Amino acid sequence: MNEKDYKAFYDRAGKLNGWDFSKVRCQVEGEAADLYREVRQACRPSDFLLDIGTGGGEALLQLRDAAQLLVGIDASAGMIRTAAVNRDRLQADNVRFIQMDAGQIDFPEQFFQIISCRHAPFHAQQAAKVLAANGIFLTQQVTEGDKQNLKQAFGRGQGYCQLAGTLQERMIRELTAAGFKEIAVHHVETAEYYRAAEDLIFLLKHAPIIPGFGEDPADYAVLHRFIEENQSEHGIRTNASRLIVTARKS
Numbered sequence: 001m002n003e004k005d006y007k008a009f010y011d012r013a014g015k016l017n018g019w020d021f022s023k024v025r026c027q028v029e030g031e032a033a034d035l036y037r038e039v040r041q042a043c044r045p046s047d048f049l050l051d052i053g054t055g056g057g058e059a060l061l062q063l064r065d066a067a068q069l070l071v072g073i074d075a076s077a078g079m080i081r082t083a084a085v086n087r088d089r090l091q092a093d094n095v096r097f098i099q100m101d102a103g104q105i106d107f108p109e110q111f112f113q114i115i116s117c118r119h120a121p122f123h124a125q126q127a128a129k130v131l132a133a134n135g136i137f138l139t140q141q142v143t144e145g146d147k148q149n150l151k152q153a154f155g156r157g158q159g160y161c162q163l164a165g166t167l168q169e170r171m172i173r174e175l176t177a178a179g180f181k182e183i184a185v186h187h188v189e190t191a192e193y194y195r196a197a198e199d200l201i202f203l204l205k206h207a208p209i210i211p212g213f214g215e216d217p218a219d220y221a222v223l224h225r226f227i228e229e230n231q232s233e234h235g236i237r238t239n240a241s242r243l244i245v246t247a248r249k250s
Contacts, residue, residue: 024202025195027234033188033242035140036063039116042136042246043067047113050130052102053120057083057095060116064092067114071107073100074120105130114138124171124178131249137180138246143167143187145241147209153226154210154219171245180247188242193235197227200236 036059043049043066051060054072056079064070072095074080083097100106103123110132117127117139127137144159144166151157159167168185175183194200200223204213213219230237 021203021206024199026199026203027193027195028240029191029193029234030189032190032240033140033244035116035118035138035244036060038244038246039063039114039138040066042138043114048111049114049116050105050107050112052105052115052117052122052127054083054097055079055120057086057097059118061086061090061092061095064090064095068094070095071112072097073102073105075099075101102126110135124174124180128178128180128249133249135249136246137175137249138244139171140242140244141167141171143241143243145189145239147238147240149230150209150226150238153229154213154222157210158208168243168245171243175245175247179250181250182246182248184246186244188240188244190240192238192240193232194238195235197223197236200227 040063047067048069049067051072054060054074057072060070060072072083077099080097080099087095087097102121105126107130109129111130113132113135115127115131115137119142122139131137144162144164151160172183204210227236
């Protein structure tokens with residue numbers, strides 16, 4: 001997917017579902033990555049928190065008691081509309097959702113003490129601009145090794161054919177150039193077992209793992225073969241590969 005296609009995909013997903021995957025029945029073997037657990041631990045009650053690529057705001061809203069002000073931004077109008085509905089349902093008065101591009105963050109300099117970003121693009125220089133001195137930036141990203149057997153079955157996918165470590169090297173380089181220090185990297189690898197075909201299809205329809213999934217009817221034949229080959233007593237097996245990076249602004 002090019003940038004235009006990604007934006008169109010996210011906008012469609014935002015209108016339909018946001019980032020709510022609670023309907024997906026999936027058993028995880030091992031401890032799953034949990035960026036927002038680390039964000040909560042880093043927050044003080046007086047902090048202002050910015051969440052880049054907030055999607056439908058589901059994760060940020062779970063932190064509404066952890067900081068004084070929480071702001072979620074997303075380039076997708078559909079995602080922001082879904083986030084606003086979720087916020088109003090919870091009456092989370094200290095949470096704001098704004099449509100904004102991560103490449104041009106329009107807030108005062110050093111406005112936030114914490115910045116988070118999960119599974120979304122970010123620009124290190126923009127994050128550094130609005131993060132206070134000694135503030136903390138935390139991101140969780142999908143690595144090249146994620147859903148490896150699924151991408152091999154389709155012959156395409158998010159990060160397919162990229163060298164392992166490419167994303168990590170780029171992030172460290174960009175964060176360093178933007179003035180961040182104390183950069184820490186943590187890899188999380190788990191096995192995932194999806195209970196049934198409809199759970200896997202929901203995931204593929206609402207996340208950009210296999211670009212254009214379902215547009216070609218042949219995709220369903222590929223998926224059927226994949227399920228047959230990866231079915232186990234626990235479910236349909238694949239893997240999750242995540243990279244959590246934390247850094248402090250100088």
